[in-house]
Amino acid sequence: MERDMIHPFTRVVALVILPFLAVAAVLLIGFATRTDALFAWTIAPPLTAMLLGAAYVGGLVYFANLLRLRRWHRVQYGIPAVFLFASLLAIATLLHWDRFHPGHLSFIVWAVLYVTTPVLIVVVWVLNRTADTGKPEDTDIRIPLFARLAFASLGLASLLAGALLFVFPAAVVDVWAWDVTPLTGRVVGAILTLPGAVNAWMLVDDRWTSFKWMMQAQLVSLAFIVLALLLSGSDLRGERIASPLFVGMIGAAVIGYAWLYVYCERRLQLQRVAPRHP
Numbered sequence: 001m002e003r004d005m006i007h008p009f010t011r012v013v014a015l016v017i018l019p020f021l022a023v024a025a026v027l028l029i030g031f032a033t034r035t036d037a038l039f040a041w042t043i044a045p046p047l048t049a050m051l052l053g054a055a056y057v058g059g060l061v062y063f064a065n066l067l068r069l070r071r072w073h074r075v076q077y078g079i080p081a082v083f084l085f086a087s088l089l090a091i092a093t094l095l096h097w098d099r100f101h102p103g104h105l106s107f108i109v110w111a112v113l114y115v116t117t118p119v120l121i122v123v124v125w126v127l128n129r130t131a132d133t134g135k136p137e138d139t140d141i142r143i144p145l146f147a148r149l150a151f152a153s154l155g156l157a158s159l160l161a162g163a164l165l166f167v168f169p170a171a172v173v174d175v176w177a178w179d180v181t182p183l184t185g186r187v188v189g190a191i192l193t194l195p196g197a198v199n200a201w202m203l204v205d206d207r208w209t210s211f212k213w214m215m216q217a218q219l220v221s222l223a224f225i226v227l228a229l230l231l232s233g234s235d236l237r238g239e240r241i242a243s244p245l246f247v248g249m250i251g252a253a254v255i256g257y258a259w260l261y262v263y264c265e266r267r268l269q270l271q272r273v274a275p276r277h278p
Contacts, residue, residue: 028053040110047235050228058221072131081197088190090114096183148202159196165189177246
């Protein structure tokens, strides 16, 4: 197979996962107050449900890009993030099995999905792992070092916060930005690992085309997180310092991601129109 091409099996996996992401996103965002009847487990408050839904919307964008793009390096850094996220949710499901709705169709789908997805993602990684040549595309730019360090640091901080929340959920129940249980705390922690599992790769790869499509997914997900805060902001516990910190972190992420995307796209456009000299 030609180098840097996505293995066909990868698209099969994307086609399998996409419908489940779409349905889950609709249920969690559109019916956040009805998870007791419609979802695999009862999620309260609605802000937590919408946050998980926003993560699924980002996943929709990512897997849709995976379907339509041809080059592996454009999507490869999303695979470890998906593996980590899916694995953590599988562990959370096993640890809190009694909190789920046994026999409910949505729970059966949830359980099957999170048992199989980590395995499928490992297969995808193995099949594609040698595809990337490490070379920039003919039309590509280098992400500035200061930006890579900033985004990698932000991502690693989010990864650390997510890991702590997942491992020690009971320790943050009384200090988190909104009310969480050990299960929902672990789910929120898994969500927080996503940007870190992507952005950390900026420390070793400065090609804009390696992150452009990742950032599209992250920006869309952030937009839905902002929507969640607007619709369910009353769930925030204003007396807790974590509330303004979380809102500020989301605001900073929106500004930062949008700036880097526009900055790099403008530079890329200038490179496309610049005259080429032999």
